[in-house]
Amino acid sequence: MKIKPLGYRLIVKPETVEEKVGSIYIPDEAKDQKQWRQSRGEVVALGELAFTTGTPNKDDYIVFPNRPKVGDIVMFREFGGYAWKDEDGNKFITLNDDEVMGVEVSDD
Numbered sequence: 001m002k003i004k005p006l007g008y009r010l011i012v013k014p015e016t017v018e019e020k021v022g023s024i025y026i027p028d029e030a031k032d033q034k035q036w037r038q039s040r041g042e043v044v045a046l047g048e049l050a051f052t053t054g055t056p057n058k059d060d061y062i063v064f065p066n067r068p069k070v071g072d073i074v075m076f077r078e079f080g081g082y083a084w085k086d087e088d089g090n091k092f093i094t095l096n097d098d099e100v101m102g103v104e105v106s107d108d
Contacts, residue, residue, distance in 0.1 A: 003045065004045060004047070005045050005046065005047040005050070005094060006047050006048075007047045007048070007049045007050075008047055008049045008050050008051075008052075008096050008097045008098070009047045009050065009094055009095065009096055009097070010043055010045065010046045010047060010050050010068075010074075010094070010095055010097060010100070011043070011044050011045040011092050011093070011094050011095075012041035012042065012043055012044065012074060012076070012081070012092065012093045012094075012095055013041055013042045013044050013090070013091070013092055014039055014040070014041040014091055014092075014093055015039070015040045015041055015042075015073075016091075039075070039076055039077070039078050039080075039093075040073055040074070040075050040076075040104070041073070041074060041076070041093060042071065042072070042073055042074075043068050043069065043070050043071065043072050043073075043074055044070060044092070045070065046067075046068075046069075046070065047097075050067070050097040051063065051064040051067030051068070051097050052064065052067075066103065068100065068103045072103050072104065073103070073104035074100045074101075074102065074103050074104070075100070075101045075102045075103075075104070076093070076095055076099050076100050076101055077099065077101070080093070080095055080099040081093040081094055081095035081096075081099055082094045082095075
């Protein structure tokens, strides 16, 4: 299934981190989830208006120069967006562009 986000939305595949306590693995769902924590994920799709402002084809239309691209890692609030799974069980989050707090940049 291929989904294209509409408008100002983007689809992110969240990173999963497994913690090990002794010989027991603690899955993401069982961890203490605090709202102040931030999550990271890979951008898999962008809506046509994501990270823009103004009206397309008008003088006030601006595309943010540092907008993330497909494949970039972004940070967002833990409880942000709409979480869903595809038919294969892969987890995704649909976010509005204003829910993205930052984009990981390389040291190049």
